[in-house]
Amino acid sequence: MPLSEYPLRLAVIIGSVRKDRFGPTVATWLMTRVEGRDGLETDVIDLADLQLPADLGGGGDTAGFLKRIDRADAFIVVTPEYNHGYPGGLKTAIDTGRDEWKAKPVAFVSYGGTAGGLRSVEQLRPVFAELQAVTVRSAVSLHWADSLFDERGRMLDPERPESAVDTMLRQLEWWGHVLRAGRGRGDCPG
Numbered sequence: 001m002p003l004s005e006y007p008l009r010l011a012v013i014i015g016s017v018r019k020d021r022f023g024p025t026v027a028t029w030l031m032t033r034v035e036g037r038d039g040l041e042t043d044v045i046d047l048a049d050l051q052l053p054a055d056l057g058g059g060g061d062t063a064g065f066l067k068r069i070d071r072a073d074a075f076i077v078v079t080p081e082y083n084h085g086y087p088g089g090l091k092t093a094i095d096t097g098r099d100e101w102k103a104k105p106v107a108f109v110s111y112g113g114t115a116g117g118l119r120s121v122e123q124l125r126p127v128f129a130e131l132q133a134v135t136v137r138s139a140v141s142l143h144w145a146d147s148l149f150d151e152r153g154r155m156l157d158p159e160r161p162e163s164a165v166d167t168m169l170r171q172l173e174w175w176g177h178v179l180r181a182g183r184g185r186g187d188c189p190g
């Protein structure tokens with residue numbers, strides 16, 4: 001039984017912004033799984049399309065970005081790994097908001113070389129905890145990601161990664177509905 005008849009508003013955040021990045025390939029594949037599910041209304045936020053000042057002083061696309069984060073009930077962060085960490089632009093985007101993230105669940109799809117972006121995810125969890133967001137246990141990590149897709153961006157051996165996405169989405173949806181109901185009953189303290 002669905003936890004709510006109202007669709008969950010899911011924002012998918014593409015965290016890499018560099019030229020010739022692989023992130024959109026991963027995000028496009030992820031969206032094929034997300035769009036096949038009932039009860040989700042999605043907004044893809046590609047940080048490469050936005051100007052978010054690193055001094056956190058507002059301006060640029062700050063107001064529009066915060067409106068989209070505020071509107072969302074749940075997030076999936078798509079992140080690579082750069083030198084054992086996540087991209088600086090992603091940190092700026094996260095720090096641009098505060099209460100917009102609060103009492104909402106965050107799931108991760110990471111990718112990279114040998115570690116599949118797992119180190120980025122482990123570093124992102126305490127960042128979101130500080131914002132009182134709840135990170136979902138099951139993450140999806142793609143090791144040597146560029147070898148997993150053909151030149152048209154199709155996943156070569158999709159069974160396991162797709163099953164990992166589905167597990168992650170089920171957890172995200174559960175938290176998304178529960179926390180939305182909780183937010184409706186009053187502000188999370190702090």
Ligand SMILES: Cc1cc2nc3c(=O)[nH]c(=O)nc-3n(C[C@H](O)[C@H](O)[C@H](O)COP(=O)(O)O)c2cc1C
Pocket residue numbers: 016017018020021022023024080081082083084085111112113114115116117145
């Ligand atoms: C500056 C830089 C540092 C990287 N450091 C790591 C790393 O520490 N561990 C890893 O597994 N992959 C690392 N990689 C590989 C990237 O995770 C991989 O190229 C990924 O596709 C980058 O995402 P993007 O193309 O969307 O920017 C690094 C790549 C770059 C460009």
